[in-house]
Amino acid sequence: MSKRLGKGLGALIPELEIGEEDKVIEIPLNQLRPNPYQPRKHFNEDSIQELASSIKEHGVIQPIIVRTVLKGYEIIAGERRYRASQVSGMATIPAVVKKLSDQQVMEIALIENVQREDLNAMEVAVAYQSIIDQFSLTQEELSVKVGKSRSHIANFLRLLHLPESIKQHVSRGTLSMGHARAIVGVKDDKVKKELTESCMNGQWSVRQLEEEIKRREELGSGTEDKEKQKAKDKKKDPYIHQFEEQLQDHYRTTVKIKHQNYKGKIELMYYSKDDLERLLEMLQGQSS
Template identity: 80%
Template sequence: MSKRLGKGLDALLPALSINDDDKVVEIPLSQLRANPYQPRRTFHDESINELAASIKEHGVIQPIIVRTVLKGYEIIAGERRFRASQVCGMATIPAVVKKFSDQQVMEIALIENVQREDLNAMEVAVAYQALIDQFSLTQEELSVKVGKSRSHIANFLRLIHLPEEVKQYVSRGTLSMGHAKAIVGLKDAKLIKALAEQAIKEQWSVRELEEEVKRLEEKADTKKTSAKAKKKDPYINELEETLRDVYRTTVKIKHNNNKGKIELMYYSKDDLDRLLELLQGKIS
């Protein structure tokens, strides 16, 4: 087991092992239901069929772990074995019944999949957010529980704010986690979608996408600066230049509705004294 796991999960995962004291029972598949906290949403038919073929030949070697619920049993660990047994047309499956709280079930489902790298980036993000919402955890508390850094948690949670279409790209693996991180900070949802589609179409690397984002941001900043400069009154520009020549320093005139102020910049005490002498001379 990874030493990076949080203490809470460190204590939970050994409970998934089966020892000689555990009683294995045959449970009808009809009485089983999937773990509602299972973060994995995609089960590939090919891998399930391969497992089904193995079960047909050898049976279910490792019992699944379940807990008792109102109507039957809920799967804690072993959903792939359950699904493969359905494919085989089996009536029952060997299982061990254990007691777990909702939070424990949720944490186990998440970490079991993450440790096996069964989840895509969006599934991990949704699972992290569900844990935070369901049990009022802070990002720091969650990072301890799952044995990941705070920045790791934050990066995944940011994916929740992507447009739905882009989330689907990440879920399908069409867009990588790195690509998603490059565009998730943009404010314009349409731009995020357009960049995602362009990155997929042109097979951009993460670096190429980052450079395109940087180029667009620099272009936007230039437009803002240019627009701001254009809005400035030509008369004010002329006055600033005149005063710069007179006082030999940077001069800014800020005005609004015929009211405003004139700013004279100085860069040392001597510079300030020089400006004060000039101003006093002008006043007198």
């Protein structure tokens, strides 16, 4: 009976299954090196400590997968177990040696992490692009290899077109994948950053963000050429524009002032019943 490394992993890469014919050996930790193709850049220290405590009590139950390299071995699957073994003070770790190509190693590292949801969205996007570039794969070919739909691959790759500052928010988890997917379709980088700030302040859900982007598209802001936008801004009274910004900061929503001949109206946008109630409470609180 073969042992599986993770849900769906053996099915996607059969070469990685540990069969009866595979020999488990004890390898000194100082002869191992991490996988250079590892897409995960950050390991949760608390999780490593918990695993180290388990290893101290029960040992490493599941062997790691390695391949031979110059002066030792390279970890293919099981870097968390390797790191936790170091923390627990182990001298050796059980392992199975496999003969695998660089492409297989990259695919395995990516699939193992994606299947277990260990990567943040930007790490997944960078890993997908690295495999596509290094091995000249199409999105369709990559989708088959990692067991995901082509649209799933495309959605992650689109994140790479975000400004660097927004990518960092996605990496840190301060901007969700859903919000980032909506923002990446906006043409103007300045508007992208403005929308990002609003999302991080808790102003919009993903649905509300999508509605705001649609509203801006209908008005022509955020998607029109910069020159057209500049011309449009010049026509607006700078004092009115300043008042709009002050009201938007206060009410945390889009505000439009329609002004003509010393009179006009102020529009406050809301995107849900809760949002409307929030605005009403603020307005009623000011009038009392």
